[in-house]
Amino acid sequence: MSRPSIFITGAAAGIGRATAERFAREGWFVGLFDVDLAGVQALAAQLPAGQSCATRLDVTDPAAWDAALKAFFETSGNRLDILFNNAGILASGDLEQISLAMQHKIVDVNIKGVMNGCHAALPYLKQTPSARVINMASASAMYGQPGLATYSATKFAVRALTEALDIEWEKHGIRVSDIWPLFVQTAMIKDVGDSPSLKSMGVNLTPQNVADTVWKVAHHRGLFRRVHWPVGLQTWFIYRTTGLIPDWLARWINKRIATN
Numbered sequence: 001m002s003r004p005s006i007f008i009t010g011a012a013a014g015i016g017r018a019t020a021e022r023f024a025r026e027g028w029f030v031g032l033f034d035v036d037l038a039g040v041q042a043l044a045a046q047l048p049a050g051q052s053c054a055t056r057l058d059v060t061d062p063a064a065w066d067a068a069l070k071a072f073f074e075t076s077g078n079r080l081d082i083l084f085n086n087a088g089i090l091a092s093g094d095l096e097q098i099s100l101a102m103q104h105k106i107v108d109v110n111i112k113g114v115m116n117g118c119h120a121a122l123p124y125l126k127q128t129p130s131a132r133v134i135n136m137a138s139a140s141a142m143y144g145q146p147g148l149a150t151y152s153a154t155k156f157a158v159r160a161l162t163e164a165l166d167i168e169w170e171k172h173g174i175r176v177s178d179i180w181p182l183f184v185q186t187a188m189i190k191d192v193g194d195s196p197s198l199k200s201m202g203v204n205l206t207p208q209n210v211a212d213t214v215w216k217v218a219h220h221r222g223l224f225r226r227v228h229w230p231v232g233l234q235t236w237f238i239y240r241t242t243g244l245i246p247d248w249l250a251r252w253i254n255k256r257i258a259t260n
């Protein structure tokens, strides 16, 4: 029997890297994909020999997805247990302060990247019993975040794709979930700068905390499907209360957090 396998985008750094390390430690075959080829190659060199592959993949390029998945499937012993759509980018500031080209790029990577991956991976997921897709959303998929409007919108789109595909693909035995962290200590939060929301909420999660949640999602087999996975108590609390409070109160709280 071959090892279970996970295909990780954005694996050169931050959450993708921590997830790769976690799954490799547990004996999985790990596919490392990123625009940063040197980064994924350096990571592969640190993982046990024969337990990973590292390739350049720009998630916005559908043809590159096809080639990467084909090669990965052959190398991993004809299985794709988990597709982890993790690659993402962010720019912080009011809408008019961020160039339209950058906003489009955020949409291309964060939404089209996930869409491309799901579309290209389906034939391989169908061939792997109990396969899963885990998409990287964010706590900003709960309420639109001022200062992160387009980023937040892309994470709402990831949420919608996740919810819809988890129902569409039930007939294939494939589960689709997403992960919702608040701020995580990675290079990405440098792009958030000293925004009020970062100051209000703090950075209380490490990439390893998120990798642990990915591991939990990968092994969750409960009868009741859990689609959304907030990471950490703080995010859980916000997730639970956002669904219960009236709209005006949610708006007031989010305004206080993001504009103080």
Ligand SMILES: NC(=O)c1ccc[n+]([C@@H]2O[C@H](COP(=O)([O-])OP(=O)(O)OC[C@H]3O[C@@H](n4cnc5c(N)ncnc54)[C@H](O)[C@@H]3O)[C@@H](O)[C@H]2O)c1
Pocket: 009, 010, 011, 012, 013, 014, 015, 016, 033, 034, 035, 036, 039, 057, 058, 059, 060, 086, 087, 088, 089, 090, 109, 113, 136, 137, 138, 139, 180, 181, 182, 183, 184, 185, 186, 187, 188, 189
């Ligand atoms: N850091 C946070 O606070 C936080 C919070 C919630 C959600 N997230 C999400 O987690 C994911 C990972 O973020 P991170 O914090 O580890 O960021 P990071 O910047 O540390 O790592 C992102 C990785 O994605 C790669 N990447 C960027 N564009 C790519 C592309 N077009 N194709 C392939 N790879 C590409 C980068 O090279 C990098 O290695 C993102 O989707 C992000 O939105 C992060």
